[in-house]
Amino acid sequence: MRAIILLFLCVLTAPTLAGGGPERLHAFFNQFRSLRAEFQQSVFDEDARKLDDARGMVYIERPGRFRWDYIEPYPQEIVADGEKVWIYDSELEQVMVRPLGDALGDTPAMLLSSDQPVEHSFKVRAIDGPDGYAWAGLTPLGDQGNFTEIRLGFDGDTLRVMELTDAFGQLTRLRFTKVERNPDLEPQLFQFTPPEGADVFGN
16 A cells, blocks of 8 residues: 555645645745655545554655655655656565556656646646645546545645545545755665565566
8 A cells, every 4th residue: 555655746845925725836836846854644444434554754856756765654665766666565575666657647746756737637726624724626637547636735835734535535644744845865865776585576
């Protein structure tokens, strides 16, 4: 289930400006270069029962590079080097590798790692939401995505929450803390070499 993160690598901060979620979302895309933050991930079923909790660190560098390190409940690494996506499960000693475009498709992850306007893949609108945040809703324009809706909640000049609903009604919620906007990230973060002895699947 950790591999779901490939589908929604996330925005984390937007510059302060008047307006609702869509305005802040567009401002973010105009200025986003790189990101480092901690995340808390929770997954709920269609009846709002919690299925899973996880936490870790996320790093993003446009275009096409990211690293998603799960720390708890068990370690897992998801690394994109601009050409391929590597998913390493240390407990199973298995690595899955796929071309970047094949792994992401028309998803938020591809959206965030490319220079294409948001409206090329999503309909963006202002929506109501909890916590007093300014919320933006994204609906995929195509019918090939795994999610039916994505919701982004901004607190002032920071995106604090990202929620994703799939076709089965399952909700994935991400909360972000200790956000660094446009940091200088080490190139080694986006490089992956399969550990010796690990089984590698894919191409």
